[in-house]
Amino acid sequence: GAGVSQSPRYKVAKRGQDVALRCDPISGHVSLFWYQQALGQGPEFLTYFQNEAQLDKSGLPSDRFFAERPEGSVSTLKIQRTQQEDSAVYLCASSPGTARDTQYFGPGTRLTVL
Amino acid sequence: AQSVTQLDSHVSVSEGTPVLLRCNYSSSYSPSLFWYVQHPNKGLQLLLKYTSAATLVKGINGFEAEFKKSETSFHLTKPSAHMSDAAEYFCVVSGYTSGTYKYIFGTGTRLKVLA
Numbered sequence: 424g425a426g427v428s429q430s431p432r433y434k435v436a437k438r439g440q441d442v443a444l445r446c447d448p449i450s451g452h453v454s455l456f457w458y459q460q461a462l463g464q465g466p467e468f469l470t471y472f473q474n475e476a477q478l479d480k481s482g483l484p485s486d487r488f489f490a491e492r493p494e495g496s497v498s499t500l501k502i503q504r505t506q507q508e509d510s511a512v513y514l515c516a517s518s519p520g521t522a523r524d525t526q527y528f529g530p531g532t533r534l535t536v537l
Numbered sequence: 538a539q540s541v542t543q544l545d546s547h548v549s550v551s552e553g554t555p556v557l558l559r560c561n562y563s564s565s566y567s568p569s570l571f572w573y574v575q576h577p578n579k580g581l582q583l584l585l586k587y588t589s590a591a592t593l594v595k596g597i598n599g600f601e602a603e604f605k606k607s608e609t610s611f612h613l614t615k616p617s618a619h620m621s622d623a624a625e626y627f628c629v630v631s632g633y634t635s636g637t638y639k640y641i642f643g644t645g646t647r648l649k650v651l652a
Contacts (some may be wrong), residue, residue: 456640465643468640504651514581527583
């Protein structure tokens with residue numbers, strides 16, 4: 424079956440622009456996660472949804488970052504007024520049950536802010 | 538609090554020789570532990586996971602890991618490296634913090650396989 428997909432795969436933005444990154448989880452998966460992976464680092468947790476409820480957003484680095492999952496399926500991570508330090512790979516993962524279950528990752532979106 | 542330390546940022550082995558990637562963890566609770574592999578421009582792929590059953594866990598592509606509570610370690614091994622094993626490997630602990638379970642990643646080990 425289809426895995427987790429993300430779009431776009433690559434995004435170049437000028438500093439100050441808003442961007443929206445999309446994640447399509449595995450069909451039927453309850454939980455959805457967003458991570459930020461800086462160059463040469465391990466992924467870092469940003470936020471977690473269980474169905475449409477955002478249960479944890481403790482990893483969002485600033486109020487410029489916003490995530491939603493309105494119908495409990497597709498999710499969008501939005502970054503407003505992008506800064507150079509936002510340049511990273513943004514990974515989405517989904518799991519069939521709770522946050523304790525195995526997570527399945529998408530290929531990521533590489534964001535470059537000029 | 539949970540944390541994970543990957544002791545080597547880079548490991549080089551010759552094709553056909555054993556692989557050892559080291560990981561130590563810290564967890565206040567009984568942890569779930571994972572190893573993921575990341576090939577260039579590809580998503581993270583699960584190699585194996587430990588969830589308090591057998592301490593020796595077998596994964597895909599001939600990899601295995603042993604959970605040692607006394608040493609707080611979860612090292613990844615493979616008897617014979619293949620060229621296709623060259624990639625970045627991440628050790629992950631799933632722990633309960635700030636009200637939910639979270640994945641906490643190590644900083645990764647880049648495995649190089651020499652012909």
